[in-house]
Amino acid sequence: MNQRDGSDILVIGAGVAGASAALRLADAGRRVTVLARTALEDSASNQAMGGIAAAIGPDDAPALHLADTLAAGGELCRESTVRGVVERAPDAIEWLLDQGAAFDRRDGALDLTREGGHSRRRVVHAADTTGRAVMQALLRRLRAHPGITLLEQHAAVDLLVEPEPGAPGARACRGAQVLDLERGLLRTLHADHVVLATGGASGIYAISTNRSRPVGDGIALAWRAGCRVADLEMMQFHPTALRHPGAEGWLVTEAVRGEGGRLLLPDGERFMHRYDARGELAPRDVVARAIHTEMAAHKLEYVLLDISHAGAGFIRTHFPNTLEHCLAVGIDITREPIPVAPAAHYTCGGVVTGGAGQTDVAGLYAIGETAWTGLHGANRLASNSLLEGLVYGEAVTAAILADVPRGPARPGAGG
Ligand code: SIN
DSSP states (O other), X not given: OOSSSEEEEEXXXXXXXXXXXXXXXXXXXXXXXXXXXXXXXXXXXXXXXXXXXXXXXXXXXXXXXXXXXXHHTTTOSOHHHHHHHHHHHHHHHHHHHHHTXXXXXXXXXXXXXXXXXXXXXXXXXXXXXXXXXXXXXXXXXXXHOTTEEEETTEEEEEEEEEXXXXXXXXXXXXXXXXXXXXXXXXXXXXXXEEEEOOOOOGGGSSSBSOTTOOOOHHHHHHXXXXXXXXXXXXXXXXXXXXXXXTOTTOXXXXXXXXXXXXXXXXXXXXXXXXXXXXXGGSOHHHHHHHHHHHHHHTTOSOEEEEOGGGOHHHHHHXXXXXXXXXXXXXXXXXXXXXXXEEEEEEEOOEEXXXXXXXXXXXXXXXXXXXXXXXXXXXXXXXXXXXXXXXXXXXXXXXXXXHSOOOOSOOTTXXX
C-alpha cells in the first residue's frame, strides 16, 4: 500500500467496467480511488439503451451466443475470449441483480428482447434505458462504499511508469498524473495497480451516438506508456442514430428493430431484404452499410425507421425513452417513422490485453471499451458491450487480488 497520495488501486473511468471492478476490489478490502472525467452519471454505460446479452432463455445456450458473436465479428474474433465471456454472461446478470439492478420481467422471469445478429431472444433489459438502470445500482453502491474514494471531473493526463525491479527491460505502472478539471490543478496519484476503463474513441467522429464524446484518452495513455494497441480501425457505426437538427446522433436503440421496426426509403419501400436475408435483424455493420448505400444512391440525408405498427401501448411500455426523446423534437413514433442514419458508436479495438485485462506494462490493466480482448472482431454483436465490462470487471479483480503489491513508488517516477 502506498503511503503518499494514493490507494491500492486507481480505477480511471466509472462506466460499467470501472464501477464493477472498483466495487469488487473494495468489497475484497482494497482501497480504491475512482476517477471520472465527467459527472458519474455521464458515462457511456449510463447512456446504453438496448441491454446485456446472456444465453439464459429456455431455447438458448452459450454455444449459440458464441456462434452469433463470431459471425457478427467477421471471423476476426478470438474464439477463446468469446467462449469465456458468453459462458460467464449468466453469472454477470446474477451479480447485477445482487447489486440491486432492476430489469424488466415477464411472468416473473427476466424479459428477453432481441437485437440484430442474435439468433435468439437473449437481451436482458430495462425498457430502453438499461444502462441507466445498471449504473444507478452500481453508482448507489459506489457512492456509499467506505473503501472507495470518488474523484469526479478529474482526467488522467499521464501514467507514472518506471522500470520493474528485477525484470530487465520491463516497466511497471505506479499511478497517474491527474488534472482536476474544475480547479485546473495537477495531482499525482500513486497506486499499486492502475485500471484503465475510460471508454472508446467514437467522439472523434463528427456525429457520435455517445454524448460524453470519448476521445480515446485511455488508449493514448497506454500507448504512450509502451502498450500495444490493436484494431483501432474497427470503429462500429450504429445504423440508427436520430438525424434531426439539435438531436444529431441520439441513439435509437437496436431493440426497435428487434421488436419489428422496419427500415424504409422515403417512398415507403423496405430495402433491407435486398442486402441480407435477416432483413432489419442483420448485424449492425450490414445494416449500417445498407443504409449508407441507399442514402448515397438516392442522395438522402436519412432513411426512416418505423415502429408505429406495434401500437402506442407497446411503444409506451418498451420504448418510453425513445418515445419521449422523439416527441421533444416533434416526432410522434406511435404515428410516424423516425429519420435515422448511421453514426460512430463503439471502438471494437483498443489496448491489447490478456485474459484478465493485463497490458504490456506490469500493474496496468485495461477493461471495457478501452481494451482489445478479441471479443468483438471487426464488428461487435449488439449488447455484448455492457457484458464485456462486467465480465472483465470481475476478471481484473481476480488478477489484481492474486498479484503482489509493489511497494511505494519511487519519487519522480514518470512515463
Ligand atoms: C442499442 O441499444 O442499440 C445499443 C446497444 C449496444 O450498443 O449494444
